[in-house]
Amino acid sequence: MTVKAKLATGYIKEFARSIEASAQQDWLKDLRRKAFEYFTETGFPTSRDEDWKYTDVKEVAGGQWSVANHANAISESAGNAVNKIVFVDGIYSEDASSLGELPEGVVVSKFAESGDNEVFQENLSKIVEPEFSGFSALNTAFIDQGLFIHVPKNTKIDEPIHVVMVSTGEFTAFPRLLYVGEEGSEAEVLEVFTREFEGPYLTNAVSEVKLEKNAKLIHTRVQRESHAAFHIGVTKAVLSRDSVYDGTNLNLGGKLARHDANLEFTEENGEAWVDGLYLIEDGQHTDTHSRIDHKVKNCLSHQNYKGILDGKSRAVFNGKVYVHENASGTDAEQSNKNLLLSNDARVDTKPQLEIFNDDVKCAHGATVGQLEGEELFYLLTRGLNQDLARNLLTYGFAEEIINKITVPSIKKDLDEAVLNRLHAKL
Amino acid sequence: MLLEVKDLYVAIDGKTILKGLNLQIKKGEVHAIMGPNGSGKSTLAKVLAGHPSYEVKKGEILFEGNDLLELEPDERAREGVFMAFQYPVEVPGVSNAQFLRLAYNEKMKHSGGEELDPLEFDDLLREKAKIVEMDPQFFKRSVNEGFSGGEKKRNEILQMAVLDPKLAVLDETDSGLDIDALRIVSEGVNKLKSEENGVVLVTHYQRLLNYIVPDFVHVLADGKIVKEGGKELALELEEKGYDWVKAAGN
Structure with a gap:
């Protein structure tokens, strides 16, 4: 038996059970089957993959965690936020979730209730494709619970929407978020990954964001998993004309954590911040990969990532900014500063600019110091x-x-x- | 005696800058240290504050009769030595109010005074800010970040007002100030000087001394004091330039 196939056996059983029990629409089941097929062919990434060079996921791949089948009770999450949707070990918790009054036409729905929604069908898995990595393929294969947010044209949601993922035991969870902001819409979404359990578990998360013309989104992602847990996540935003995305990613938890923060400008005049902080201590490994694609003219991107490392910990930052041939008038800045509080901490930072157009303003830099x-x-x-x-x-x-x-x-x-x-x- | 500097030799990167400097300051006095560029004025200020890059080769500095050179920079500050920086440092992410309250409380802890919580300290800060006509909006902003040159210097004097030092050394506080900012900063210093403290003004130009009138003027050239006098000496320097005293020193 090959390593790949062996790694997948646990998931094969889980997948079979999950798809069997599912009452999902055929298109969704097809998407899931294809994704699972892709996963079984490719398996998990290894350190031979350039993008996973410094982050060895052997321990993640070899772990055997089951998928939870009900939402445990939790003590308290997201305090008194007006809009909070809570998932416990990946399962939607009716008890812990509540929504305030939302403007007309706004959809905040669990995936189980979204299957017939056209916007959902059009966008799910189109922004982060299953082929992005073995993990995103697996997440797609296990699409079941998840949250779909759709903000219609010229609509503004005043109160932030908190999406809270709580871990309470040795499970694997597949959180998934799809956000579609139509023309002129405005909202703020917070994704918080937290725990009431200090042992090992795996979170494999995917978030997809699509902003249409002149839409705005503030997107904050807080990762505070247990220090024995594994967290693999991908966020990708796609921006249309004049849209604004302000992303902040805080990575504090995990024994091993990986976050891909990607963004693509597909129309002119977009502006985006893809900022972050990783704060880790003894025994933690955190890896941020980011790719910002300037595919069109006159877009602005700002990236400020900072890292604080203590004890024997390790961080990886790999930030790519691609300025494509047509993307004249691009203004891109990127910075990654790291502070080492101990002699045993280590950072591998690689800010990269790939520029295929002369008429651009780009700056980048990285520092590691005390x-x-x-x-x-x-x-x-x-x-x-x-x-x-x-x-x-x-x-x-x-x-x-x-x-x-x-x-x-x-x-x-x-x-x-x-x-x-x-x-x-x- | 508040401060006594005796036969002080100081080097940085192996190069000797101060070469046998003597200075005595009593409470209630304002002293101006003037001199051409490179004469060692700022070196003196930094040595008093305890900057780690400067090496004292010889001589001593007594502060209220005690050896100042034995103390770390933070201990000197808590004992009552304050230096207003020529180039105040930006501290991103730390608010002015938070920073000043910590500094104030450290000093109170040391002197046995009462430490203040954020609300109590806000009252104190509002009072002190009036001295340098500073808008309370600045309290919330990161220390010196994005401040104009004048705002940074005013912020230095605000810190002086909060920390209430026994000895304040103002290093080129007039540099980079327009006339309004110069007036505000000088008036601030005038309000803060008293019979209980001493002020040292390190400056290249005479114009600051129109606003803060010194009791003594010392002219520094090539690491030594080459001429001393009253406030009229500054005017004479303004007229004749530094070459005149440099020549006198040789």
């Missing part, structure tokens, strides 16, 4: 001791990203997480 120099001296001269000064600078380093978050409860949680990580009180 706190020192004039900033530290400045704080010392104001009477802050070494520890306090260092903690304050580290906190400030993280806050530059965390400050983007507009939902106070989430921002506060993250502030506290940073301070806890530093064992500091400020």
Whole structure:
């Protein structure tokens, strides 16, 4: 038996059971079958794949986790957010979810109720294709639970929609989000991956975002899995003319975490932020891959990723910005700064610009370092001791990203997480 | 005596900048240290604050009779030494209010005073901000980030107001200021100077001294004080230039 086939056996049983039990439409079952077929052919990526060079998923691939069949009760998630949709171990939780009043025409529905929706049919799995990786193929094969958000033309949702994924046991979950914002629509979506269980489990998530003409989305993704867990996620946004996407990705959890944050401009004058922070400590590995495609003229992309590493931890940042031949007037900036708090931490950073047009403005850079120099001296001269000064600078380093978050409860949680990580009180 | 600098030799990167500097400052006095570029003015300011790049080769600095050179920069600050930077440093992600409250509380902890919570401190900060006509909007902003040159200098004086030092060393605080900002900053310093503290103005130009009138003027050239006098010396320098005193020093 080949390694690939062996790895897949657990999933073959699960898949057979899942598709058997499913009451889904035929088109959806077909999509799932094809994706599973692709998965069984390709298997999981290995370190021989350029994109997975520094992140060995052997342990993820070899893990045997079952798919949950009901949503466990949880203590508390997303506090008193007006709009919250909660999935427990990948299963939609009726009890924990609630929606406030939404403008007319807005659809926020579980996948189980979305199968006949035309917009859903048109877009599902078109933005992140199953072939993107073995993981996205597997996620597609297990499409069952998931959330579809559709905001119609010129409609604005005032209250953010919190999509909360809680893990409570040794399961594998396949969270999936499809967001379609029509012309002139505006919304804010937060995806929060959290846990009430500190053991090992696997989250394999896919989020697809489509913004039509002049649509706006603030998209915040907070990953706070258990430090024994595995998290593999893909986010991709596709932007039409004049649309604006503001993405912030916070990666704090996981024994091994991988996030692909991708974006594509398909029409002119779009603007996007794809920012992030990874904050990890001893025993954690986090990998961010990002690809921003400027396929058309006059689009702006900003990318500011920061990393703070402590103990024996490892981070990977690989950010590609492709400026295609037709994409004159592109303005792209990319930065990846890393702060190492320990001598045992390691970062592999590779910001890459691939430019096939002369009429562009692009800048990128990466740094890896420790706190020192004039900033530290400045704080010392104001009477802050070494520890306090260092903690304050580290906190400030993280806050530059965390400050983007507009939902106070989430921002506060993250502030506290940073301070806890530093064992500091400020 | 508040500050005594005795026969001070200081080097950076192996190059000796201060070469036998002497200076005495009493409480209630304002001293101006003037001199041409490269004379060692800023070196003196940085050595007083404890910058790690500067190496004291010889001599001593006593602050209220105690050896200042034995103290780390943060200990000096808590003892009451303050330096306003020529180029204030930006600290992204840390708000002015948060930073100042931490600094204030560290000092209070040291002196046995009362530490303040964010609300109490906000009241204090609003009072102090009036001294430099600073809009409370600045409290929430990251320290010095995106501030204009004048705003940064005002922020330095605001820090001085909050920390209430015994000795304030203002390193080229007038550089890069337009006339309005210069007035605001100078008035701020004038309000803060008292019989209980000493102020050292490090400056290249005389114009700051029109606003903050010094009791003593010291002219530094090639690492030594070559001429000393009252406030009229600054005017004489303005008229005759530094070559005059450089020649006098030789």
